[in-house]
Amino acid sequence: MPDLRKDPIVGRWVIISPERARRPGNFQDNFTLNGDGFDPFAAGNEDATPPEILAYREPGTRPNSPGWRVRVVPNRFPALQIEGDLNKKGDGIYDMMNGVGAHEVIIECPHAEPNMSRLSVENVREVLWAYRDRLVDLKKDPRLVHGMIFKNQGAAAGASMWHAHSQLIVTPVVPITVQEEITGALEFYNYRGRCIFEDMLQQELAVRERIVLETPGFVVFCPFASRFPFEMWILPRQHSSHYENIQRQAVDELGMVLRTALRKLEIAVDDPPCNYVFHSAPFSASELPHYRWHIEILPRLTGVAGFEWGSGCFINPVPPEEAAAFLRDSDAGT
């Protein structure tokens, strides 16, 4: 059973997960990434993964057989385990609990394709709906308090599999980065009486120099204090703190927006390694007036070295205004 342990100084939880050391390559995550070998995520190879938790399928096809369009399975090397009690306990100044949680893989398409940007818009929409479906389901578990959706694309971004996929880790604690955003947003709300995300959106739309793309429901921009070159955030115009409360119509629009943003990045910077993360309020919180869910797209063009680890201060050689201009002008086609 993995442990969750809290750093007593800054309050950051870490997952001590010895089971993961047994995965192929041990410390290095590089198996099957070249795409030449066997693809356990392809249609027809369903028995190479744990049994599916969810799949959107053609009528009449059986679970764990071909006929699916998007498929969700447990991670074969989970960081957390779904069974067990939390067993929260203290040990002197330290706090810990059992590493209870969910770690799932969203296989985004049945065919051999590494990049989400090259899937059909309809396919991306179904991936986004699968995220929502899984969060809604896992939210019922009273032990779990937060779900983080993320994508690792390319070896330098931490991907261990070539085939297009994303992941969901649901934890019994609120991750520190999300907590810090919520705390910061609450301070702003208490001081100014407004949601900081709305203020940011209004300023970006007025200034326009960091806008990449806008639609009736969403705005894509390079944030003022971008950590990474070509970093982009996707922010809904309508206030909502929890991604899992999204409606079908908004997902349809978001599918096009996310795919276009990724496509622009791929064209502008020659298909860089890339992560994206969904930031959304904890399951345990009701709708928060001060916090808005959003997607952060983090291209991994620059290394992260001692200074960044030690300071939390990032050195970004590309001003977000230049990045946004470049991304705006990149024709994402269809």
Add this chain to the structure above:
Amino acid sequence: MPDLRKDPIVGRWVIISPERARRPGNFQDNFTLNGDGFDPFAAGNEDATPPEILAYREPGTRPNSPGWRVRVVPNRFPALQIEGDLNKKGDGIYDMMNGVGAHEVIIECPHAEPNMSRLSVENVREVLWAYRDRLVDLKKDPRLVHGMIFKNQGAAAGASMWHAHSQLIVTPVVPITVQEEITGALEFYNYRGRCIFEDMLQQELAVRERIVLETPGFVVFCPFASRFPFEMWILPRQHSSHYENIQRQAVDELGMVLRTALRKLEIAVDDPPCNYVFHSAPFSASELPHYRWHIEILPRLTGVAGFEWGSGCFINPVPPEEAAAFLRDSDAGT
């Protein structure tokens, strides 16, 4: 001139430094890392670097010529610039200032050697004293409030040069990671009336399972909530919040301790890519009863991917108790 920009939600400063994009390899930091090519940091090649700021030299040798043992030069591709006014300003919800600061390189030895652990103990002591000398000097500049010493060793840890070196970035703001440590330590102090670092030290020395090494003045241990496999912290037994106040005798001891810790890591895990960072209180603060300077050694054996970026929660496959046992048993020799 680079910019310093503050993320309005979490308060994290980033450095937007377009000048750095002009460095060799543009986004990729990999020149001369193989050690086969020209070594601008070797004795005899002093004109390949900017003129030295500090050097410990043999009597009678001239600046910027051979005869030095440790040499400090400005970074040729500085993240910040030493000239100029801070010019702090707001822009709607955003805050920014000019990217004023120092970015220096500490060349640790005159001969061709990539690893600090293979330098003589006396050599490591002089490097540690050079850190102190530079901090004492830069602290006089009223624009600058914090100095971060760090090392990138190996390409995967962000090193762009093969020759043993470390760096110092001095900023006009307190980096968020240091601020979070100080804030967390102050909360503990206010609640319990004790320094959390002392409590941690006492608990580690009582339990012993995470101790790697101890001397009269220092303790090396794998922290309870280690983010990385084989992460080690070096903590002084005597309370002091500012590294630059260290005395010569303590530096003599720390030289041996740091070298031994790095040597143990090199032996235990086959010379991994590695960062270390010094965490020390801001220049602007007087001695703080709740904060203690320390060194964090961060081996880079595991990739950092979307989950870690999105959550701030790290997945570590090696329990610190196992790492410490392994490091204790690694014979660092002499």
